Amino acid sequence: DSGVTQTPKHLITATGQRVTLRCSPRSGDLSVYWYQQSLDQGLQFLIQYYNGEERAKGNILERFSAQQFPDLHSELNLSSLELGDSALYFCASSVASGTSYGYTFGSGTRLTVV
Amino acid sequence: AQSVTQLDSQVPVFEEAPVELRCNYSSSVSVYLFWYVQYPNQGLQLLLKYLSGSTLVESINGFEAEFNKSQTSFHLRKPSVHISDTAEYFCAVRRNSGNTPLVFGKGTRLSVIA
Numbered sequence: 672d673s674g675v676t677q678t679p680k681h682l683i684t685a686t687g688q689r690v691t692l693r694c695s696p697r698s699g700d701l702s703v704y705w706y707q708q709s710l711d712q713g714l715q716f717l718i719q720y721y722n723g724e725e726r727a728k729g730n731i732l733e734r735f736s737a738q739q740f741p742d743l744h745s746e747l748n749l750s751s752l753e754l755g756d757s758a759l760y761f762c763a764s765s766v767a768s769g770t771s772y773g774y775t776f777g778s779g780t781r782l783t784v785v
Numbered sequence: 786a787q788s789v790t791q792l793d794s795q796v797p798v799f800e801e802a803p804v805e806l807r808c809n810y811s812s813s814v815s816v817y818l819f820w821y822v823q824y825p826n827q828g829l830q831l832l833l834k835y836l837s838g839s840t841l842v843e844s845i846n847g848f849e850a851e852f853n854k855s856q857t858s859f860h861l862r863k864p865s866v867h868i869s870d871t872a873e874y875f876c877a878v879r880r881n882s883g884n885t886p887l888v889f890g891k892g893t894r895l896s897v898i899a
Contacts, residue, residue: 675828706889714892773831776828778826
């Protein structure tokens with residue numbers, strides 16, 4: 672157990688629907704990162720939050736949004752889902768926002784859009 | 786911006802044989818380098834990292850990687866692999882200042898054959 676908890680582990684939904692993925696960071700970690708892993712694109716950075724504030728944005732679609740709450744858990748919202756959104760979504764956390772800190776990854780949420 | 790190229794998508798190797806997983810990076814600024822391992826149905830785990838100092842870094846399970854600035858490489862090696870080393874290995878890079886997320890390569894699937 673890495674200490675980063677992601678729920679749900681699996682999600683199957685239809686095109687056009689909206690889902691919310693949840694991440695609880697490791698105790699003491701203030702930074703949360705979201706990544707999308709697909710076979711063709713590999714691991715793509717989506718967005719980072721640090722202590723409730725957005726810190727960096729990557730290749731995140733406008734249909735996707737995220738937030739980090741006062742208790743530091745984070746949610747990734749995916750709307751108007753398309754077949755191509757099917758992927759593994761990982762959350763990672765780190766102590767701070769600095770560059771030398773390693774990330775601790777959760778076990779991911781596998782999203783299947785049918 | 787930083788980028789990572791993992792030259793081999795799949796590497797099959799017999800048990801107890803040596804292995805090298807290749808990683809090249811591109812960056813106009815100084816970077817930190819990481820190797821992560823992903824076992825089936827799990828999240829990514831940090832294997833080792835280069836931040837500064839000695840260019841040869843080691844992990845607790847026998848892997849090592851050498852930072853070569855002139856060749857912009859960070860290849861991962863192990864002198865004798867075990868069946869349990871079968872996994873996906875990801876090389877990652879981030880700049881060594883400011884707040885930038887990890888950029889991952891597309892991964893190399895290591896298959897150890899008995």
